Amino acid sequence: MIPKPQPAKQAAAEQPVIPSLSDQDAAEEMLRRLHENLAADPTMIEPLIHPQAEMRLLVSYGRPLRGRAAIINALERGREAAMYRAEVTEIEWLDQHTALTSAHARYALEHGGFAEGKVYWLDEFRCGLIWRVQVFKHTAEARKAHADHSSASVYPSQIALNELPRRRREV
Numbered sequence: 284m285i286p287k288p289q290p291a292k293q294a295a296a297e298q299p300v301i302p303s304l305s306d307q308d309a310a311e312e313m314l315r316r317l318h319e320n321l322a323a324d325p326t327m328i329e330p331l332i333h334p335q336a337e338m339r340l341l342v343s344y345g346r347p348l349r350g351r352a353a354i355i356n357a358l359e360r361g362r363e364a365a366m367y368r369a370e371v372t373e374i375e376w377l378d379q380h381t382a383l384t385s386a387h388a389r390y391a392l393e394h395g396g397f398a399e400g401k402v403y404w405l406d407e408f409r410c411g412l413i414w415r416v417q418v419f420k421h422t423a424e425a426r427k428a429h430a431d432h433s434s435a436s437v438y439p440s441q442i443a444l445n446e447l448p449r450r451r452r453e454v
Contacts, residue, residue: 311374314384314406317413318369325358333412341390341402342367345418366391369402377429382406383422405429 313331320328332351339345340354342363348354358364369388376382384406389399403425407415419425 307376310382310408313413314374314382314404315371317406317416318371318384318386318404320358320364320367320369325355325364328358329355331413333409333414336412336414336416338416339418340416341369341388341418344393363391366397377405377426378433380408381429383425383429385422405432 316328317331329351332354334351336349336351336354338348338354340348340357342360343357344363348357367388367390369386369390371384371386373385374382375385382405384404386402386404387400388402389397391397403419403422405415405417405419405425405428406413409415417425417428419428
């Protein structure tokens with residue numbers, strides 16, 4: 284008897300995991316934990332993040348973070364992390380591995396104070412983990428980025444979060 288050839292582990296690790304309907308609840312819970320930072324200890328979020336993750340988060344003022352360690356560091360660090368609050372209001376699946384997450388968030392502004400309002404993230408999964416996250420100020424921008432990414436495999440440059448029109452309150 285000839286054994287069936289097995290796919291290489293390396294190739295399987297690079298392909299995005301596509302959540303089935305039964306996996307969507309688990310994937311959505313992962314997104315809530317990341318965006319709402321429900322874990323009291325950010326290291327509890329660490330296993331949800333792909334080792335080669337690329338994220339632009341509110342706590343990084345929309346600047347790119349690359350790698351799991353950089354992302355966890357941003358979730359733990361200083362004023363940005365202390366001021367950050369978010370409540371996910373909706374998760375819409377745009378394709379089998381990308382979700383558009385909407386939330387009401389409060390976050391630090393780079394030059395002082397904080398902003399509060401509606402924000403949107405494009406969240407992509409790879410190998411069952413959160414891989415790529417991009418933050419946007421309008422849902423139309425997020426949808427356009429998804430469409431552009433689907434055809435070009437690259438997100439356009441992102442917004443600077445201190446440009447977001449939000450109610451500003453001094454701390």
